[in-house]
Amino acid sequence: MAEVASKVKFDKISFYESVFDVVRQVPFGRVTSYGAIARFLGTGKSARMVGWAMNASHGQSPPIPAQRVVNSSGLLTGKFHFGPGDEMKALLESEGIMVEKDQVKEFSKLFWDPFLLLEEI
DNA sequence: GAGGTGACTGCGA
DNA sequence: CTCGCAGCCACCT
Numbered sequence: 001m002a003e004v005a006s007k008v009k010f011d012k013i014s015f016y017e018s019v020f021d022v023v024r025q026v027p028f029g030r031v032t033s034y035g036a037i038a039r040f041l042g043t044g045k046s047a048r049m050v051g052w053a054m055n056a057s058h059g060q061s062p063p064i065p066a067q068r069v070v071n072s073s074g075l076l077t078g079k080f081h082f083g084p085g086d087e088m089k090a091l092l093e094s095e096g097i098m099v100e101k102d103q104v105k106e107f108s109k110l111f112w113d114p115f116l117l118l119e120e121i
Numbered sequence: 122g123a124g125g126t127g128a129c130t131g132c133g134a
Numbered sequence: 135c136t137c138g139c140a141g142c143c144a145c146c147t
Contacts, residue, residue: 015144044142045130047128050129051127051129052143071129071130076128077129078128
């Protein structure tokens with residue numbers, strides 16, 4: 001998104017809307033981490049806020065690929081919030097991402113840094 | 122206006 | 135190696 005990449009001027013939109021925008025930019029078959037998004041948004045060490053924002057991602061009109069957001073270890077910490085079962089894992093696997101024991105395989109290889117968005121644009 | 126909560130992270134023991 | 139703890143800040147009651 002232009003407004004996201006333009007600058008760290010998120011004064012016009014709420015915090016979690018910014019998070020949604022970033023998450024939506026995650027390429028197909030790639031994943032990112034809460035901390036990475038937190039740093040990208042400038043919240044720094046408050047990765048919790050990213051997770052908090054994701055809590056509101058349910059029912060958003062433009063679907064939020066929250067399954068692509070995992071913790072710094074590639075662990076699907078939010079899978080319980082996703083659905084009753086391993087829905088999060090199923091979604092990731094449908095994108096070609098291998099998941100084992102709630103952990104993304106080849107995480108370091110599939111990891112996508114939000115800062116790359118600035119370079120792409 | 123004050124207090125509690127949380128889909129995290131990093132460091133120390 | 136694993137386990138525990140404190141810091142972080144927007145949002146809700």
